Amino acid sequence: MTNKHQKPRVAFFDFACCEGCQLTVLQLEDKLLELLRHVEVVEWREAMSGQADSYDIAFCEGSITREEDVDRVKKIRETAGTLVALGSCAAIGCHNALKNRWSMEEVRNVVYGNGSVHFNTIPARPIASVVKTDYQILGCPASLPEIDRVIKCILTGQKYPLPNQPVCVECKLNDTLCVFEKGEVCLGPVTRCGCNAICTAYGDACHGCRGLMDGANLMAAVKVLTAEQRHPIMDAVARRYGASREEIRSWFTLYNGPELRMEKEPEAK
Secondary structure, eight states, X not given: OXXXXXXXXXXXXXXXXXXXXXXXXXTTTHHHHHHTTTOEEEXXXXXXXXXXXXXXXXXXXXXXXXXXXXXXXXXXXXHOSEEEEESHHHHHOGGGGGGGGSOHHHHHHHHHGGGGGGOOOOOOBOGGGTSOOSEEEOBTTBOHHHHHHHHHHHHTTOOOOOOOSBXXXXXXXXXXXXXXXXXXXXXXXXBBOOSTTHHHHTTOOOOOTTOBOTTOOHHHHHHHHHSOTTSOHHHHHHHHHOOOXXXXXXXXXXXXXXXXXXXXXXXXX
């Protein structure tokens, strides 16, 4: 990082994403003004014009989905002393990884039709699969309080260990009615917390946008959902909630393509 007489130079970059996480950073508002007392933002396409060749801290949003992305993120890694994967696209692949279920040729043809020959694509993957990341901020979009916490850790030289409990913990702390009690499917039991269970607090189920927690036991999720431990997740959930196999698959793969382990679960006896 820069010497003690200079502010750290911060740059934001985007790969395949909706750029919603960068917009979330802008929503720091009054905290953003305070932050600018401690850092110098030198590149941020969502908020300013101009580019910079040197920076100390790089925030990267989005997934790696093209060969040229690989070279670009490696160059960013070489330049920045600290690299932050901003949001679930950058940290776990998120929606972009949905395309990995098909061949890349089929994906290009569906999206670009006759013009597909002019566009290249590779299976989507998180930034950490290409270069080392120093911090990860999960969520789709990233959680505003968590962004604030991670930035403070970076500026004070502290590590930020990702929370490693299920979203259910935060639901209980908030006294939120369990989604299962409403007869709906929820991925809270296997999803990494840290969002303060905001979706369930507003009446929606957890869709798993923060990815699976370490050691997430998907078969335990079967027990919670169905009390039939020996059945594969999709079939068992489908029996209880009347959803089709494909609908259940969509739930579990919407955000968690690279981490999906359902196919490895034992077959029903």
